[in-house]
Amino acid sequence: MEPIPRGGMPNMKLFKSKDTKLELKIRKPLFARGLRYRLYNPQWPGKPDLYFPKYNAVIFIHGCFWHGHDRCKISHIPKKNESYWRQKIEKNKERDLRNQQYIKKHNVRVLIIWECAIKLKNIDFYDVIDYIEWWVKGQAQSTEMSAINPMPTFNF
Numbered sequence: 001m002e003p004i005p006r007g008g009m010p011n012m013k014l015f016k017s018k019d020t021k022l023e024l025k026i027r028k029p030l031f032a033r034g035l036r037y038r039l040y041n042p043q044w045p046g047k048p049d050l051y052f053p054k055y056n057a058v059i060f061i062h063g064c065f066w067h068g069h070d071r072c073k074i075s076h077i078p079k080k081n082e083s084y085w086r087q088k089i090e091k092n093k094e095r096d097l098r099n100q101q102y103i104k105k106h107n108v109r110v111l112i113i114w115e116c117a118i119k120l121k122n123i124d125f126y127d128v129i130d131y132i133e134w135w136v137k138g139q140a141q142s143t144e145m146s147a148i149n150p151m152p153t154f155n156f
């Protein structure tokens with residue numbers, strides 16, 4: 001692994017680590033509503049946080065900084081070592097896109113839940129959970145949910 005410069009490291013845990021608080025927060029109520037999923041299934045590139053085989057669907061829970069959420073209030077690139085971070089995050093974004101395209105090509109739907117959808121609290125948490133349940137069970141098409149796009153109804 002490349003050395004990481006010091007200073008300005010928002011939410012490092014939300015990149016490539018398992019069982020983060022945010023993931024658990026989302027997983028628990030979904031399980032309680034009877035949704036069954038596999039965690040970090042290696043069958044799919046990027047090992048989606050949740051895979052619902054019964055519904056042909058995966059969910060990625062994305063940290064806004066590490067996955068480069070555009071126009072997001074909580075994904076500012078630190079001024080220190082700015083070009084380092086820009087490059088790194090650009091690579092992450094390209095890889096995310098490739099992974100999502102691959103999964104969709106195999107007729108599995110993809111839902112991205114951005115960190116800010118939960119953290120910024122402009123959407124009620126249980127509305128987020130309701131949406132996810134609806135999306136998984138209802139065969140809605142691939143989309144993403146964030147503070148910027150709280151109740152998505154369109155494709156991306």
Ligand SMILES: [Zn+2]
Nearest residue numbers: 064069072116
């Ligand atoms: Zn965001």
